[in-house]
Amino acid sequence: MKQQQPQPGRVDALLGIVFGDEGKGKVVDVFTPRYDVVARFAGGPNAGHTIIFDGKKFVLRSIPSGIFDTGKLNIIGNGCVIAPDLFMAEARELEAAGYDLRSRLHISTRAHLILPTHRVLDRAYEAAKGKNAVGTTGKGIGPTYAEKASRTGLRVGDILRDFPERYAALKARHEQILRDLHFTDYDIADEEQRWLEGIEYMRQFTLTDTATEINTLLRQGKTVLAEGAQGTMLDIDHGTYPFVSSSNTTTGGVCTGLGVPPTRIGEVYGIFKAYSTRVGAGPFPVELFDATGDRLREIGHEYGAVTGRNRRCGWVDLVALRYAIMVNGVTQLIMMKSDVLDGFDTIRACVAYEKDGVQTTDMPFDTEGWTAVYRDIKGWQEDLSTMTSEEQFPQAFRDYIAFLEAELQTPITILSVGPDRQQTIVR
Ligand code: GDP
Ligand code: IMO
Ligand code: MG
Numbered sequence: 001m002k003q004q005q006p007q008p009g010r011v012d013a014l015l016g017i018v019f020g021d022e023g024k025g026k027v028v029d030v031f032t033p034r035y036d037v038v039a040r041f042a043g044g045p046n047a048g049h050t051i052i053f054d055g056k057k058f059v060l061r062s063i064p065s066g067i068f069d070t071g072k073l074n075i076i077g078n079g080c081v082i083a084p085d086l087f088m089a090e091a092r093e094l095e096a097a098g099y100d101l102r103s104r105l106h107i108s109t110r111a112h113l114i115l116p117t118h119r120v121l122d123r124a125y126e127a128a129k130g131k132n133a134v135g136t137t138g139k140g141i142g143p144t145y146a147e148k149a150s151r152t153g154l155r156v157g158d159i160l161r162d163f164p165e166r167y168a169a170l171k172a173r174h175e176q177i178l179r180d181l182h183f184t185d186y187d188i189a190d191e192e193q194r195w196l197e198g199i200e201y202m203r204q205f206t207l208t209d210t211a212t213e214i215n216t217l218l219r220q221g222k223t224v225l226a227e228g229a230q231g232t233m234l235d236i237d238h239g240t241y242p243f244v245s246s247s248n249t250t251t252g253g254v255c256t257g258l259g260v261p262p263t264r265i266g267e268v269y270g271i272f273k274a275y276s277t278r279v280g281a282g283p284f285p286v287e288l289f290d291a292t293g294d295r296l297r298e299i300g301h302e303y304g305a306v307t308g309r310n311r312r313c314g315w316v317d318l319v320a321l322r323y324a325i326m327v328n329g330v331t332q333l334i335m336m337k338s339d340v341l342d343g344f345d346t347i348r349a350c351v352a353y354e355k356d357g358v359q360t361t362d363m364p365f366d367t368e369g370w371t372a373v374y375r376d377i378k379g380w381q382e383d384l385s386t387m388t389s390e391e392q393f394p395q396a397f398r399d400y401i402a403f404l405e406a407e408l409q410t411p412i413t414i415l416s417v418g419p420d421r422q423q424t425i426v427r
Contacts, residue, residue: 004413004426006034008221010266011214013254014334016231017270017324019278021304021311023336023416024271025049028065028227030424036222037073038066039214041257042247043229044081044114044144045090046137048306053421058094061306062087064227067099073217075210078110079247079257081144082156084198085116085191091201107202108210109157115167116188116195117174118143124183134243135280137306145236145246156207159199211259218264226254228271232324233278240367243282251328270330270410272321274338274400275347277311279304283367286314286350300340315348315374318407323363325410334414335404338397339423344379347400351375351407377403385418390427 006012014031016022029051032038045061051068052058060067062082064074076082091101118140125142126133136142147153152173158166178184214224230249233239238250247253255262275296278284287293293313296302302311324330341347352359353370364370380396387393393401401412415425 006223006225007266008223009218009264011218011224011226011254011258011260011264012267012269013226013228013251013265013328014269014271015228015250015328015330016272017328017330018231018272018276018317018320019233019284020229020231021048021277021279022231022271022273023050024228025051025060025065026336026416026419026421027269027271027334027414027424028225029053029068030421031225032066032069032072034223035066035072035225037075037214037217037224038064038227039075039077039210039224039258040064040227040229041077041079042249042253043245044141045083045086045139046141046245046306047229048304049227049229050419052419056097058097061090063090063094063101063105066225066227067094067101067105070099070104072104074105075214075258076105076107076111077210077258078108079253080108080111081114081141081148081247082107082111083114083119083139083195084202085194086139086198088194088198088201102204106206106208106210106213107156109155109160109207110209110211111156112144112148113154113156113158114140114144115154115170115174116191117171117178118147119191120178120183120186120188121174123186124178124181127183128181133281135282135309139306142246156202159202160207163199214258214260218260224258224260226258232328233320238323238327240282243280267332268328268330269332269334270325270328271334271336272316273300273336274316274341275300276314276317276320277302279307279309279311283370284312284314285319285353285367285370285372286317287312288314296340300337315350315372316404317350317372318404319350319353319361319363321408322361325408330410332414333404333408333410333412334416335401335412336416338415339383339385339417341379342384343381347377347379348374349377349403349407385423387417388425390415390425
């Protein structure tokens, strides 16, 4: 595979630019050998990043996908939220598989802690929303970020100072809110036990000021890969609000979530699938409710890595992609899962949205009620998954790539044709 070397002293970002699950984990794992540091800057265990190599499969939630390259430093940055019990389970699984984490996984003291009661609040708020529920992952993400913003949260660094008192006070506050909501049908006793065990487990890791650490390394000319979580359409500011997650998943989030200045950002890789998926509720103009949608789900194995829920499927959405390229400053695109489109006579691309006879190519404020306007594209019958170089691609697939590049005005430099590390083609 041809390799583009990162620039010394730069942070490159690899961001999901649609609704998440684009294949970020796979590509971060492929990219890691070129970088000194891999860092997560947003989200928490709502993420599920799948990595497949040598016949083994791992799904990472909070731990960066650079962890399989045993020489590299991995960082969970201040913009992340972390659940100690889930972190412990995830880390132990990796340790059982032979990966030593303690010396090369550092966690920001400024990252916020997800309490068991945050997860109960997540359920309670969802229940209160009724038919307007977001369809969250139930991991307590929203309540934890809300508490960060309202300046009442607990941070990783609090583990190192009068923690029991702080924990008890915050838990009591949550219990009061739950009583006020009349949401009393929960029992966190076992969960809390594991959570407190997770707190002790976390103490064995380097809990530190990762912003200073990263900036020191950058000044020494080291290279950092910022691993996105979720995707631009789930960004709290730029996504399909209120059907979004609760952090900034976009390039700006790299700066705030790691403590690096914008002047340090180098390449911005925008990753998307050759078609679209969305898990959870909210507008999705390209959604297919027919046999084609089922076929994409079936062939693409579109079932959530975290919750196992069916992912909603549709054709690629150029309105969403153009908006995401703009707000992130994407310099290169990575197209994943092209192999899933093998065997379609015709594939389609959404080139505009339409409502009440009006068309737009700009992302509307309210994506509710818009339908997709499509362009038909000739499909291909060949099996892309066995191909190892661009020269082998069928003409129809080349035409699809050229069409997307022209529409998006951004080069697609990497193509993924299967879930394995090896099935990655650099152009
Ligand atoms: P992430 O959250 O962005 O890291 O993506 P997920 O891991 O949630 O979902 C991507 C899914 O697609 C995983 O099951 C991957 O193993 C799989 N995958 C990644 N790239 C490809 C590809 O090019 N082709 C196929 N068929 N599957 C892929
Ligand atoms: P990765 O990193 C896909 C979705 C949830 C829900 C909404 C809010 O694997 O791409 P939350 O639990 O964050 O409050 O849920 O966001 N969501 C994701 N969808 N991939 C993800 O992460 C997601 N993380 C959250 O389904 O609609
Ligand atoms: Mg995922």
